[in-house]
Amino acid sequence: MLQAGGLDIQELTMSYGGDPVIEGLDLQLLAGKITVFVGSNGCGKSTLLRAVARLLRPQRGSVFLDGKDLLQLPTKEVARKLAILPQGPTAPEGLTVLQLARQGRYPHQSWLKQWSREDERIVREALHKTGMSTYAERTVDSLSGGQRQRAWIAMTLAQDTDWLLLDEPTTYLDLAHQIEILDLLFELNEREGRTVVMVLHDLNLACRYAHHIVAVHDKSVWAEGPPEVVLTREMVETVFGLSCEIDTDPIFGTPLVIPHGKGRRLKQRPKKERQYV
Structure with missing residues (x-):
C-alpha cells in the first residue's frame, strides 16, 4: 500500500x-x-x-x-x-557562492518563465538561512570546508523542495x-x-x-x-x-x-x- x-x-x-x-x-x-x-x-x-x-x-x-x-x-x-547533495560535490573554478546558489533555481526555469524577482528572493533567503550572505561574492573554491558545504546546501535550498x-x-x-x-x-x-x-x-x-x-x-x-x-x-x-x-x-x-x-x-x-x- x-x-x-x-x-x-x-x-x-x-x-x-x-x-x-x-x-x-x-x-x-x-x-x-x-x-x-x-x-x-x-x-x-x-x-x-x-x-x-x-x-x-x-x-x-x-x-x-x-x-x-x-x-x-x-x-x-x-x-x-527532491534536492540531492552528493558526496564531495565540486564547482567550476571561479564560480561564486551566489552563482552556485542560483543554479538551484534551474528546475523552475523554462522558455516561458525566465529569471524573476521571486527567484532572486528565494536565492537570497537560501544564502541567509545558511549564513552565507556575506560570502555571496566569494568564489566557492576559496572557502573553508564548512563554508563550502553551507554554500552547496544553500543551492539545494534554492531549489525550494x-x-x-x-x-x-x-x-x-x-x-x-x-x-x-x-x-x-x-x-x-x-x-x-x-x-x-x-x-x-x-x-x-x-x-x-x-x-x-x-x-x-x-x-x-x-x-x-x-x-x-x-x-x-x-x-x-x-x-x-x-x-x-x-x-x-x-x-x-x-x-x-x-x-x-x-x-x-x-x-x-x-x-x-x-x-x-
Missing part, C-alpha cells in the same frame, strides 16, 4: 552490472522527519540514497513519491520535489563543522518542516539528530526505527562487526555507542600530595 505524503521504496534491487548491491528492499520514509541511513562501508546506503534521488535506475522495483513512480515523472518535476537528500554531508569536516552542518539541517527540519534524508558514518551523531534510523546490511534493511530502538549491541555487532556497549548520551539522552576496540587504557594512578615550596 502506497504511503500518502511520503516516499515508498518497493522491492528495490540495484547493481552495477554484477551481483546486486541492494536486493528486494522495501522501505517507507515519512515526510517531515530526519532519516539517517547507516551501515558499514560498501553496504549500499549511498546507492540506496541515489536510487531515491533517481540518480540511478533500479534493476528491479520502484520508488514512489506521493504515490507516483519517480521514473514516470519528468526530470524537472522530480527536481522540484520539501525533501533534502544528502550523501555524507559531514565528510572531510572537523568535528566543529560537522556539528554546524547537522545543526543547520536540524533547524531546517524544525522550523520549516523540511524532510531530511542523509547518509552518516558517525552512529552517535546519527542518534542525536535522527528521528528515524535505517541500518542497511546484507543488501537490505536490517533494522529501522527511532534511535533508541535501532541502536543495540546486536545491531552494531551484526551491521558493523564491532563489539560495543550502548550507554546514554549525558546531554541529549540518545543512545551512545562505546566501542570496545583495543585502544590504550589509562591506569589509575595514586593521587600525589600537593608540594609546597
Whole structure:
C-alpha cells in the first residue's frame, strides 16, 4: 500500500552490472522527519540514497513519491520535489557562492518563465538561512570546508523542495563543522518542516539528530526505527562487526555507542600530595 505524503521504496534491487548491491528492499520514509541511513562501508546506503534521488535506475522495483513512480515523472518535476547533495560535490573554478546558489533555481526555469524577482528572493533567503550572505561574492573554491558545504546546501535550498537528500554531508569536516552542518539541517527540519534524508558514518551523531534510523546490511534493511530502538549491541555487532556497549548520551539522552576496540587504557594512578615550596 502506497504511503500518502511520503516516499515508498518497493522491492528495490540495484547493481552495477554484477551481483546486486541492494536486493528486494522495501522501505517507507515519512515526510517531515530526519532519516539517517547507516551501515558499514560498501553496504549500499549511498546507492540506496541515489536510487531515491533517481540518480540511478533500479534493476528491479520502484520508488514512489506521493504515490507516483519517480521514473514516470519528468526530470524537472522530480527536481522540484527532491534536492540531492552528493558526496564531495565540486564547482567550476571561479564560480561564486551566489552563482552556485542560483543554479538551484534551474528546475523552475523554462522558455516561458525566465529569471524573476521571486527567484532572486528565494536565492537570497537560501544564502541567509545558511549564513552565507556575506560570502555571496566569494568564489566557492576559496572557502573553508564548512563554508563550502553551507554554500552547496544553500543551492539545494534554492531549489525550494520539501525533501533534502544528502550523501555524507559531514565528510572531510572537523568535528566543529560537522556539528554546524547537522545543526543547520536540524533547524531546517524544525522550523520549516523540511524532510531530511542523509547518509552518516558517525552512529552517535546519527542518534542525536535522527528521528528515524535505517541500518542497511546484507543488501537490505536490517533494522529501522527511532534511535533508541535501532541502536543495540546486536545491531552494531551484526551491521558493523564491532563489539560495543550502548550507554546514554549525558546531554541529549540518545543512545551512545562505546566501542570496545583495543585502544590504550589509562591506569589509575595514586593521587600525589600537593608540594609546597
